[in-house]
Amino acid sequence: MTTFLGxxxxxxxxxxxxxxxxxxxxxxxxxxxxxxxxxxxxxxAKRANVVGELPDWAELRAAGAAIKDEVLANLxxxxxxxxxxxxxxxxxxxxxxxxxxxxxxxxxxVKATGTREVIKVKSMATVEIGLNxxxxxxxxxxxxxxxxxxIVQLGNDKSSHILVPAIHRNRSExxxxxxREMPGVDPDLTDDPRALAExxxxxxxxxxxxxxxxxxxxNFGVAETGALVVVESEGNGRMCLTLPRTLxxxxxxxxxxxSWRDLEVFLQLLxxxxxxxxMNPYTSVWTGPTEGQTSHxxxxxxxxxxxxxxxxxxxxxxxxxxxxxLNSCPxxxxxxxxxxxxxxxxxxxxxxxxxxTGVDKNPxxxxxxxxxxxxxDVCPVAxxxxxxxxxxxxxVTESKRATPESTAMRALAWAMSxxxxxxxxxxxxxxxxxxxxxxxLPGWSTARDLPxxxxxxxxxxxxxx
Amino acid sequence: MRVxxxxxxxxxxxxxxxxKATVRLLERLxxxxxxxxxxxxxxxxxxxxxxPGQALPVIRNHVEAFERxxxxxxxxxxxxxxxxxxxxxxxxxxGDRKLAEAAESTAKRTYELSEFLVDxxxxxxxxxxxxxxxxxxxxxxxxxxxxxxxxxxxxxxAVEGIDLVELPSAETCxxxxxxxxLKNSDTSTAMLGDKMSAVLSTKAGVLTAGDSxxxxxxxxxxxxxxxxxxxxxxxxxxxxxx
Ligand code: SF4
Numbered sequence: 001m002t003t004f005l006g007x008x009x010x011x012x013x014x015x016x017x018x019x020x021x022x023x024x025x026x027x028x029x030x031x032x033x034x035x036x037x038x039x040x041x042x043x044x045a046k047r048a049n050v051v052g053e054l055p056d057w058a059e060l061r062a063a064g065a066a067i068k069d070e071v072l073a074n075l076x077x078x079x080x081x082x083x084x085x086x087x088x089x090x091x092x093x094x095x096x097x098x099x100x101x102x103x104x105x106x107x108x109x110v111k112a113t114g115t116r117e118v119i120k121v122k123s124m125a126t127v128e129i130g131l132n133x134x135x136x137x138x139x140x141x142x143x144x145x146x147x148x149x150x151i152v153q154l155g156n157d158k159s160s161h162i163l164v165p166a167i168h169r170n171r172s173e174x175x176x177x178x179x180r181e182m183p184g185v186d187p188d189l190t191d192d193p194r195a196l197a198e199x200x201x202x203x204x205x206x207x208x209x210x211x212x213x214x215x216x217x218x219n220f221g222v223a224e225t226g227a228l229v230v231v232e233s234e235g236n237g238r239m240c241l242t243l244p245r246t247l248x249x250x251x252x253x254x255x256x257x258x259s260w261r262d263l264e265v266f267l268q269l270l271x272x273x274x275x276x277x278x279m280n281p282y283t284s285v286w287t288g289p290t291e292g293q294t295s296h297x298x299x300x301x302x303x304x305x306x307x308x309x310x311x312x313x314x315x316x317x318x319x320x321x322x323x324x325x326l327n328s329c330p331x332x333x334x335x336x337x338x339x340x341x342x343x344x345x346x347x348x349x350x351x352x353x354x355x356x357t358g359v360d361k362n363p364x365x366x367x368x369x370x371x372x373x374x375x376x377d378v379c380p381v382a383x384x385x386x387x388x389x390x391x392x393x394x395x396v397t398e399s400k401r402a403t404p405e406s407t408a409m410r411a412l413a414w415a416m417s418x419x420x421x422x423x424x425x426x427x428x429x430x431x432x433x434x435x436x437x438x439x440x441l442p443g444w445s446t447a448r449d450l451p452x453x454x455x456x457x458x459x460x461x462x463x464x465x
Numbered sequence: 466m467r468v469x470x471x472x473x474x475x476x477x478x479x480x481x482x483x484x485k486a487t488v489r490l491l492e493r494l495x496x497x498x499x500x501x502x503x504x505x506x507x508x509x510x511x512x513x514x515x516x517p518g519q520a521l522p523v524i525r526n527h528v529e530a531f532e533r534x535x536x537x538x539x540x541x542x543x544x545x546x547x548x549x550x551x552x553x554x555x556x557x558x559x560g561d562r563k564l565a566e567a568a569e570s571t572a573k574r575t576y577e578l579s580e581f582l583v584d585x586x587x588x589x590x591x592x593x594x595x596x597x598x599x600x601x602x603x604x605x606x607x608x609x610x611x612x613x614x615x616x617x618x619x620x621x622x623a624v625e626g627i628d629l630v631e632l633p634s635a636e637t638c639x640x641x642x643x644x645x646x647l648k649n650s651d652t653s654t655a656m657l658g659d660k661m662s663a664v665l666s667t668k669a670g671v672l673t674a675g676d677s678x679x680x681x682x683x684x685x686x687x688x689x690x691x692x693x694x695x696x697x698x699x700x701x702x703x704x705x706x707x
Contacts, residue, residue, distance in 0.1 A: 024651045033655075312558075330638045334655045368649060370642025370656070371513060373609035390551075393515030409516045413508070416474070417522035419530070422505040426478040443650035447657060448685030451479050458477045458484035462500050 010303025010356035012099035012129040016341015019364040023335040046276025065382040068318035078223040085226030089288030103134035121237040122146035123217025145236040154181035160337030214244040227287040254317040269380035273322035303356030318381040325375035347375035366392035469534030474506035486704035503530035509547035542607025545577040579616040594707040596626035600669035604676040641682035
């Protein structure tokens, strides 16, 4: 098996407790499970509807996968082209090998402006690298302006979903968070969605008007022109991008598309797959700083080059963070996002996080799936997540010395590779008849009965026929 | 037609009635069944648990056991799926090109039972009689790896006397997933719970599917609940006559 020496692995928020343990906590929370089942069920149905109405969905999906693969195969060239395009339009470009370096660069830029507060457009990359904490360490407060991220931030909570970070909260919980944490909020605030949105709006308007530094991510970067694209639903992103005098955009190196035209494909795939809308309400595209603005782009590796080096894992970098795989996943629906311990939860998290960090730091995530395959079916860029999970499981077992499991598996494989040995072993099943009544199989027998081994095997029957 | 039965290790050792039903059904339809004696297991558990290297000799054994078979039929979507979609890849990744080519040939000759009946034999009415209320769970690998679509349902609908009721959220995984059921038993059990509620809501007396593994999982849960719902493989219903 290939090892990936010398490449930076990812730091920041990409690991947590072992999945089975974290999942157990989440499974015990009935409110969480109800919220999740309701929210994912609704969004699944919406997605199926709007995807179903496009006769060329299969072609779009193939095109999306092909464009991303082309970018990944020539990423070095596209990145240089992107940098040149950005620089020629007056944007300052910075390169960060990992989370620490990215945070150092960004906190340096922010400190140089003298501000005590920054406003943020929803961005996964900044959550991945732990930027808010890094800013807090240098005395700068980061204000999330995406409604759901704001709820998460005020509730001192962690995002549990790529697209709907507060999917694990319901209305009355949100009202409680606002009443407790939002300065100057109406104490009689109800849990009517409109009232909640209005409270958030007032709170944020004030920030837009007074804070002069913004931090954004990007859904796409166009290599040809240096354009950056943010796709969102609330319009707050656009305020952040245009009002402040300093704009810092944090972009994973895999976010590129070759040219403007390629966006045609992704701007169809993304909203239909993520929110189940034909088109998202706000798509902001900017090429270079607006007048009077200073703009920076920080290009982040944080384990992406290492991911790219594995031919059977690199397709994870095609991901456009639509979250269709999360919403469809029967495991995610029951455990929620926190169980994955990473900024990237659900099926994509189970294949991406271990690759970014190295499998040794995330050895349980590749096993956090029943391999039912629904994630692959819905993925708009056709990432074969089940096969990738299987591949990463191999990387996990290869990274360890012999374990009781590997020894047992080896013995079983030895028996299975020869029919005579194998028959001798399964005839022992007759003894198993006695054993299975008395010896519980851990993990199985808590909720399921074991089948009674039969009196004769199929092969014995066949031969006696 | 001469049909080589790939009975699968689970059916051989734990659910021989499923193998017997498959043999009887195919014979009733006028075909000769052979059971190549060198067969053991497809090796999927090794592959999916992270030990594809260990699975190599198991794959080689499987490919050799079925070398001379014209058509191979398995009463399992999951095992047929592994033969068709994993064997050659595993061999290739481990540098055994000859085995990969041989595995590709085996893959082309391998069918899951409902595919074989509907596509190769072109029958949907197999002459079965089964006067019970039945609900059908489409197993994930038959559905998403093999894409058997509604073939099992077509076969079931043609069974005389059957009262076939739709399973709510039928296409959601039951939570088995091989060693997933052990490594993530709490999550697996939560998924199982929802699947069992769906089964019980149909008031069916029989739950059927094309994979004994998933039936072992759901059936094991239903048995623990003393629910009285019987898990039966598709072959066992199709074999049943008046
Ligand atoms: S892996 Fe595919 S389905 Fe999942 S978030 Fe990424 S693009 Fe969407």
